[in-house]
Amino acid sequence: MIVSSLCHSRVHCQHSSFVTSLFRRGGVRRRHARHVKVRKCDTLVTSSACNPSTFGSVPTGDGLREIVKAAFSEAVTAVLSRGTLVDVNISECSNNVVGDYQCNSAMPIFAELKQKGDTSFSNPRSLAEAIVEAIPGREHLFAQTSVAGPGFVNVTFSASFLAAGVLDTVVNSTDEKIRIPPQRNMSIPKRAVVDYSSPNIAKASEMHVGHLRSTIIGETICRALESFGVETVRLNHVGDWGTQFGMLLTHLHDMQMGSDFAITDLQEFYKVAKLRFDKDDDFKARAQSAVVRLQAGDVQMRKLWEEICEISRRDFEEIYRVLDISIIERGESFYNEIIPLVLDELVKKGIAVEDQGALCIFGNLESTPLICRKSDGGFNYASTDLAALWQRTTQLEADQIIYVTDVGQSKHFEAIFDAANRAGWLDKKDNTKIRLDHVGFGLVMGEDGKRFRTRSGGTVPLRSLLSEAQSRCLESLQTRSSDLDDKELLEASHIMGIAAVKYADLHNNRSTNYVFSYDRMLDMKGNTAVYLLYTHARISTLLSRAEDQDLTSPAHQMVFTDEKERALAVAILKLPDALRAVVQDLLPSRLCDYAYHLCVAYNEFYSTCKVIGSPEEKSRLILCRATVFSLRRALFVLGITPLHKL
Structure with missing residues (x-):
């Protein structure tokens, strides 16, 4: 104190x-x-x-x-x-x-x-x-x-x-989006760059469950920032450069392959190329040389590289469409031309030094040096990340830069951030510092306690995971009595399936591992998206029975005659606090907690308090309308589409 x-x-x-x-x-x-x-x-x-x-x-x-x-x-x-x-x-x-x-x-x-x-x-x-x-x-x-x-x-x-x-x-509610001014004593950037999703093109051409966490956590943080009026730049730092491409391009050259192949073929080619790289010294040397040629602008290499990237890009865009993600692709290759300039600056400032032929940045005596240029002259992840950070601070003029990756990269980003600070890149004209954050997240685990994988031990394709969730939702909806026709059931199952997968991830503390379970995420009575969507549909259905009533006049009287009404009012008005927590702590789970407790409060109110036909009808309808507006706003930030009937 x-x-x-x-x-x-x-x-x-x-x-x-x-x-x-x-x-x-x-x-x-x-x-x-x-x-x-x-x-x-x-x-x-x-x-x-x-x-x-x-x-x-x-x-x-x-x-x-x-x-x-x-x-x-x-x-x-x-x-x-x-x-x-x-x-x-x-x-x-x-x-x-x-x-x-x-x-x-x-x-x-x-x-x-x-x-x-x-x-x-x-x-x-x-x-x-x-x-x-x-x-x-x-x-x-x-x-x-x-x-x-x-x-x-x-x-x-x-x-x-x-x-x-x-x-x-x-x-004051018009749609599901929320716009609130920054609250007192709240440090809000004018412009924030959020680096998330970032699949590797050559290593895993088809997006898998591991990419899910970064994608939806990053998107939620973006929407939360935007609710406070922050200009948010969404960047997809795809892995479209580096050693993995040297391996793949060399293997395709040996096979005399063009670009007439599918996304799944690309994954198999990479697996074979990786085996050759690990066992064949001659292939390894040629692959490393191919990387240098690619980075130097070799025409033939560049042509095949562009074709491979386009194949992956089409697949990524389909996944982003399903997840309702709009993001700017700015891969590692984007920074290739400025890497030499950035490294030269670090050398001149005495931050980067040559050691055994490689260019390194040394932190404290106990830490492993950050290699920013390999001994063969090739660039690596550190080279690209340093160039990207320089570009975002100097050209994009970001006030805050957020990186959403797995916790295993924490040490790497600590070294990158330290180098940027020593170089003076974080110093602003008003004597403040640009804020840098690494939003680390844990692994997705299977119910057997091991990393979530297919039966054959491979990574689970994101497309098949989302499809399975939607299929299970359709089966569940078909077993329940509903006024929806077949087309509406299919649409509802698609929305619910995507929502279930997103919420199952977001409601956990991002820094810890979580167990992926279809049964848990589709539970109607637990802390799940299904529970939230059913609550939203229940309120929407009730309000449709009172569409002729004007609930927006500021002259209305409100009367609380039951403790559940008051408890619901308190739950409704906590939304700004929840959004503030997401922005300050970069924890989407705080907003999930709000949405869940709001739904619990509403359902307790609904089971106790009669709405239509009660003496307090107008007052209780206003409570219902405020609940549904607040829930929609929370769902929007979480990237979940509400369902109005089920």
């Missing part, structure tokens, strides 16, 4: 202006507040009413956690001294009976004050009580506040505040 005196801190001004403007605008205007009946600290709101137009709307872009943090930051500043900046810690309450959110900053703040000789407060609890009293407009923002134990402050949002936020979600 850091307590510092910053009389004119920009951060302090942002917190202060936010909370103050919230109350001044009428977000919780006192003279219009209606009575909210609550019992003591552990009681949920049992009844409430509000006029959302009177109370205003939740500030666009702010999730519940950030609203609580802003309120507490201003309260702490008021209690300590003017201009004091404190980074308060806010977390969700593990038990919603206690409250919605908790602030535990009183204890560390008190300890630091005591260390400095400040005796203004007798103990952390007295400090916590003073902070609670200083929260501006707390009786309207929060239905209740309480201090527990040595100084834990628990808060429960008022029903009027939640209702205003829910209605705002409905009034």
